[in-house]
Amino acid sequence: MSKNHMSGQIPSHIGSLLPNLQLLNMSRNSFHGSIPPSIGNMRGLTTLELSHNTLSGEIPVDLAAGCVSLSTLKLSNNSFHGKIFSTCLNMTNMNLLHLNNNHFVGTIPPSLFNNSGLQSLDIGDNHLSGRIPSQIGDTSKLSTLILCRNHFNGLVPFEICKLQFLHFLDLSYNSLSGPIPSCSNFTDLKFMHLENNLFSGFIPRALSSSSSMISLNIRHNYIDDVIPVWIGGLSRLRILLMKGNNLHGHIPNELCQLKNLSLLDLSYNNLFGSLPSCINNLTFGRSIFLDDFSVGEVSIPYFSYPLNVDTRDIYFYEEREELKEVEFITKRMENYYKGGILNYMSGIDVSCNQLTGEIPHEMGQLSGLHSMNLSHNQFAGPIPATFKNLSQIESLDLSHNKLNGTIPSELIELYFLSVFSVAYNNLSGRTPDKKNQFSTFNESSYEGNQLLCGPPLSKSCISTAPISEAPNEEDENEDNENIVSFYGSFAGSYLVFLIGTIGVIYFTSQRRAMCFLYVVDSWCAFRLYKLYGLFSCK
Numbered sequence: 001m002s003k004n005h006m007s008g009q010i011p012s013h014i015g016s017l018l019p020n021l022q023l024l025n026m027s028r029n030s031f032h033g034s035i036p037p038s039i040g041n042m043r044g045l046t047t048l049e050l051s052h053n054t055l056s057g058e059i060p061v062d063l064a065a066g067c068v069s070l071s072t073l074k075l076s077n078n079s080f081h082g083k084i085f086s087t088c089l090n091m092t093n094m095n096l097l098h099l100n101n102n103h104f105v106g107t108i109p110p111s112l113f114n115n116s117g118l119q120s121l122d123i124g125d126n127h128l129s130g131r132i133p134s135q136i137g138d139t140s141k142l143s144t145l146i147l148c149r150n151h152f153n154g155l156v157p158f159e160i161c162k163l164q165f166l167h168f169l170d171l172s173y174n175s176l177s178g179p180i181p182s183c184s185n186f187t188d189l190k191f192m193h194l195e196n197n198l199f200s201g202f203i204p205r206a207l208s209s210s211s212s213m214i215s216l217n218i219r220h221n222y223i224d225d226v227i228p229v230w231i232g233g234l235s236r237l238r239i240l241l242m243k244g245n246n247l248h249g250h251i252p253n254e255l256c257q258l259k260n261l262s263l264l265d266l267s268y269n270n271l272f273g274s275l276p277s278c279i280n281n282l283t284f285g286r287s288i289f290l291d292d293f294s295v296g297e298v299s300i301p302y303f304s305y306p307l308n309v310d311t312r313d314i315y316f317y318e319e320r321e322e323l324k325e326v327e328f329i330t331k332r333m334e335n336y337y338k339g340g341i342l343n344y345m346s347g348i349d350v351s352c353n354q355l356t357g358e359i360p361h362e363m364g365q366l367s368g369l370h371s372m373n374l375s376h377n378q379f380a381g382p383i384p385a386t387f388k389n390l391s392q393i394e395s396l397d398l399s400h401n402k403l404n405g406t407i408p409s410e411l412i413e414l415y416f417l418s419v420f421s422v423a424y425n426n427l428s429g430r431t432p433d434k435k436n437q438f439s440t441f442n443e444s445s446y447e448g449n450q451l452l453c454g455p456p457l458s459k460s461c462i463s464t465a466p467i468s469e470a471p472n473e474e475d476e477n478e479d480n481e482n483i484v485s486f487y488g489s490f491a492g493s494y495l496v497f498l499i500g501t502i503g504v505i506y507f508t509s510q511r512r513a514m515c516f517l518y519v520v521d522s523w524c525a526f527r528l529y530k531l532y533g534l535f536s537c538k
């Protein structure tokens with residue numbers, strides 16, 4: 001009955017009426033009320049999905065007692081409360097247990113892990129607390145473990161390292177402390193999300209064996225380390241987010257080995273030295289790959305997996321509205337680039353460090369980059385003229401550095417630029433012509449540069465201002481001609497721009513172009529993507 005507009009309560013006698021039912025899927029409706037206890041009578045029930053409704057109350061005792069046959073139980077995105085201990089008392093057959101986005105309280109019962117068959121556990125977004133039980137290591141087949149957005153605290157038990165088939169680990173937004181688990185067994189791990197906890201100490205070297213890693217997020221912790229050189233060995237890495245720790249030392253050249261990296265966030269650390277000039281080795285979206293990132297996880301909207309779940313390669317994110325959320329600051333907004341969107345988003349943020357030296361001109365080769373934030377460092381020297389090649393850039397923030405020289409006038413060729421700041425540097429000379437995107441930037445993009453002149457700044461460039469003569473008739477005529485030719489050339493440029501844009505959209509792969517249009521507003525894009533499955537643009 002899933003994905004309809006049904007409402008009302010689940011009939012109280014459903015379990016007595018349909019005692020032999022094996023699969024009950026009522027997800028994505030508007031059912032309310034509580035689960036009728038009679039469901040516990042369905043002794044052959046293997047799959048029960050009630051997710052995405054407005055159900056509430058506690059899980060009835062009868063279900064908890066009669067759940068032994070269940071292999072899939074999804075109650076996500078409702079308003080259930082009570083303790084998860086009472087969800088199912090004998091989980092012998094449970095493969096997949098998703099209780100995320102509810103109001104469950106209490107601790108994780110160790111007996112939850114008394115089941116070596118469990119492959120997927122998602123109890124994120126609840127009010128659970130206490131420690132992660134060491135028995136977690138007993139669920140040897142676990143491939144997905146999501147405990148995010150709860151109140152878990154204490155150390156992560158080292159037994160977690162026994163989970164050698166783990167693909168997806170999300171412990172983010174808790175109060176976990178101590179070292180990051182140092183597991184050389186995590187060879188299959190693709191996603192490791194530990195952000196917003198109290199982890200401290202080093203980035204464990206053992207993670208160098210996680211050569212399948214696609215996304216590593218340790219933002220907002222207390223990691224006190226250098227960026228390890230072995231990170232260059234995680235060659236499949238697409239997303240590396242380490243903002244808000246105490247990373248120090250240089251950015252190692254080995255980082256440049258991460259050729260497929262498209263999101264890099266090292267902001268709010270204590271990194272010093274220069275940006276490695278080899279940074280142009282990184283892809284930052286120059287080519288678009290789909291296969292890697294859409295292993296049936298997120299990107300296929302109407303993906304449904306077989307009843308006998310083989311989670312080795314299958315995630316179930318379609319069930320979690322939040323999906324796998326990676327937030328990356330761009331355009332002065334915190335946008336959440338979700339799922340498939342990540343295939344099209346690319347950015348580098350090294351803001352708020354102590355980086356010095358010149359901005360490597362090689363960075364101009366990062367033609368797929370959408371967002372660059374080098375602000376609040378001590379970069380000196382000129383803005384590389386090569387930046388005119390950053391043809392996809394939408395957000396460029398070089399503010400609060402020690403840059404000098406002029407602003408390359410070619411930057412006006414960056415047609416997608418919507419946020420631009422070079423404020424608080426030592427730049428001099430003229431501001432770029434108020435053409436194209438640059439007609440939209442105001443004073444704040446340039447302020448704090450003593451020697452900069454020209455609109456939109458109030459300071460005009462005196463030296464180049466024409467010496468005014470007393471007007472005579474000839475001049476007036478000339479003026480009129482000038483105005484005519486001005487409008488003429490304006491209309492001309494506009495037409496050229498319009499035709500150019502249409503041309504680009506038409507002649508590059510049409511699907512790619514379509515994608516771009518939707519990527520412009522990622523949130524909108526995500527919704528469209530969910531609604532119409534538009535992201536099949538391969």
Ligand SMILES: *[C@@H]1O[C@H](CO)[C@@H](O)[C@H](O)[C@H]1NC(C)=O
Pocket residue numbers: 068090091092
């Ligand atoms: C759980 O159910 C299985 C299969 O019915 C049974 O063998 C086992 O003893 C039960 N475990 C507990 C703790 O009741």
Ligand SMILES: *[C@@H]1O[C@H](CO)[C@@H](O)[C@H](O)[C@H]1NC(C)=O
Pocket residue numbers: 092111114
């Ligand atoms: C774990 O499960 C086994 C078999 O179902 C059962 O005999 C045992 O009592 C359970 N242990 C705990 C701690 O629940």
Ligand SMILES: *[C@@H]1O[C@H](CO)[C@@H](O)[C@H](O)[C@H]1NC(C)=O
Pocket residue numbers: 140158161162163164184185
């Ligand atoms: C790695 O996993 C295996 C199998 O689960 C386990 O026996 C071993 O203890 C684990 N290694 C570590 C360091 O935990």
Ligand SMILES: *[C@@H]1O[C@H](CO)[C@@H](O)[C@H](O)[C@H]1NC(C)=O
Pocket residue numbers: 235236259260289290291292
């Ligand atoms: C980078 O991505 C491409 C496309 O997904 C893949 O073929 C390639 O193996 C990846 N590179 C590495 C080093 O994993």
Ligand SMILES: *[C@@H]1O[C@H](CO)[C@@H](O)[C@H](O)[C@H]1NC(C)=O
Pocket residue numbers: 002003025027028047049304305307318
């Ligand atoms: C239940 O329905 C939802 C929504 O249609 C679907 O995604 C899910 O795969 C279904 N579950 C099973 C086990 O068929």
Ligand SMILES: *[C@@H]1O[C@H](CO)[C@@H](O)[C@H](O)[C@H]1NC(C)=O
Pocket residue numbers: 267329330331332333351352373374375376395396397419
């Ligand atoms: C760049 O980073 C700084 C510091 O993190 C932030 O304040 C600023 O808003 C960012 N710029 C853009 C354009 O996102």
